[in-house]
Amino acid sequence: MSHVSSVKAYVTDLKVCAAACEEIGLELVTGATSYRWYGKWVNDYSGGAAAVSNGHDPKTFGTCEHKIRVKGAGAHTYEIGLVRRLDGGPGWELLYDNWCGGQGLEAVAGAGLGKLKQTLAQTTSIQHLQKQGYRVTKRVDEQGRIHIGGIK
């Protein structure tokens, strides 16, 4: 029997997250209780990708348990907050202000934080499969998708 699962990415391991951040020029700051954003919710966006559409209270915007920042960034570059998952599962969700690409944040973390999420998932997969005794391979296809294979 074989199966296919779709998985929504969360941060579940801070060490893995720190390693993924390091790889692409970001820095995890553990214990940070606030992250930089515009600072005021202006209710200008409620699309499917909006935090408010996914159940996050705007009153909590800017508060977090940990944060991710661009290494060497200036004082205006927005940051990413790690906040507890609203579904009660283990780990954290990533929240950030994407106005003007997060003032430079998306240039490093990718649009929609895609590069960060991709690197996080890659690091998690490789570490997990190697621990389970799989022989691991990696390739990147023309669309930029990363393929991690584990065989034993």
Added chain:
Amino acid sequence: MPQQIDVVIDTNGDIVVSTKGFTGKSCQEATAQLERALGATTSDRPTAEMHKPVANVLRGRS
């Protein structure tokens, strides 16, 4: 037959995990821990179907 686990991660960070060569429900047991480490499983079926990406942005894009 070798047991194989494949993970495909697109540029949005969306993840699909698939298996080959397992018998019975052992494939789901083999990937359950990995899927928990990656995040939350949103679907589990014999054919791939990407889920809608959620970026959790706080404001609109300029």
